Amino acid sequence: MNKGRDPLERIANALERLAPSAPPATNWLSAPAYVWEGSGAREVGDLTALPLSLLRGIDDQKTRVHDNVARLATGSAAHDMLLWGARGMGKSALLRAAVKQVQDGAPGALGLVQIAPDALDTLPRLFESLSAAERKFVIFIDDLGFADNDAVGPRRLRSWLEGGVEARSSNCRLAVTANRRAILARQASEQDPDSGDAALNPRDAVDDKLALADRFGLSVGFHPCDQSDYLKIVRGYTDPLGLDFTDADALEWASRRGQRSGRTALQFVVELAGRAGIAL
Structure with missing residues (x-):
């Protein structure tokens, strides 16, 4: 009788080891x-x-x-x-x-x-x-x-x-x-x-x-920003970093990407910071 059960037990144990374990319970109080x-x-x-x-x-x-x-x-x-x-x-x-x-x-x-x-x-x-x-x-x-x-x-x-x-x-x-x-x-x-x-x-x-x-x-x-708001967004990023730029450079950057937006402004600032050797 025991011999007959052993192969089944071994198979069951092997399948249990292969089966993915349940994900741990999430602590919903610990992380931001x-x-x-x-x-x-x-x-x-x-x-x-x-x-x-x-x-x-x-x-x-x-x-x-x-x-x-x-x-x-x-x-x-x-x-x-x-x-x-x-x-x-x-x-x-x-x-x-x-x-x-x-x-x-x-x-x-x-x-x-x-x-x-x-x-x-x-x-x-x-x-x-x-x-x-x-x-x-x-x-x-x-x-x-x-x-x-x-x-x-x-x-x-x-x-x-x-x-x-x-x-x-x-x-x-x-x-x-x-x-x-x-x-x-x-x-x-x-x-x-x-x-x-x-x-x-x-x-x-x-x-x-x-x-x-x-x-x-x-x-x-x-809504899409106009030229004035776009430059204001750029300055919001550059002023705390002490980065200099010209309006013409910022507008040319936006023109190459086909849009004036907050994302484009941030990408321009990343470029300025990279040129200046500043990490963001």
Whole structure:
């Protein structure tokens, strides 16, 4: 009898050794930031963010986002946030900077959880995990967009934001960045009365997409900067470093990249610092 069981036991033990071990439980109180990867979270021991004071040309956006994040950290009512608009104008940088400043003022009160690109469908699992943590969290979904034929993803996001059985836990607020206020791309046929789809009201199609954006209590727009704001952003970075530049050089740098934006300004400053032998 024992001899008959031995091979099975050996096989079972071998399979157990080959099977991946369960990921360790996440300590949701120990780190300033995390990356949620679907089955678990990876701790980020140091949240890298520019000082909020260095972000120029977006003063109104800074105030609105920072104040909302601060309210969440103190346990006051706070909104889910949609940061939308021109690429390179500091949407993600502002969110990280606001969270970092709040964390510096109230250590341990607030955590940032960024969602990995392929982990969006697992958000209910994350909400369940965070619901028992004695801490507030900003759930960060960067550069969100849905495929034109994806009808499920937008509906699930609406449910998470408001009213669904999988809605985010009360100690969490979503912060989403997107290039469009509606998040979903609009098709020309939606507003084309000659598209051939007589059963669909074009206004209804647009309203349905905007309904997703309407679920965010705080919607903050970012717009392309003009020449004056672009130079102001550059100086916001160069002045603390003591770096000299001419307006013509800064504008030529932007012209070569085809846009004036906060990202382009920072790249120009990195170039200046590199030439001067300064580490950033």
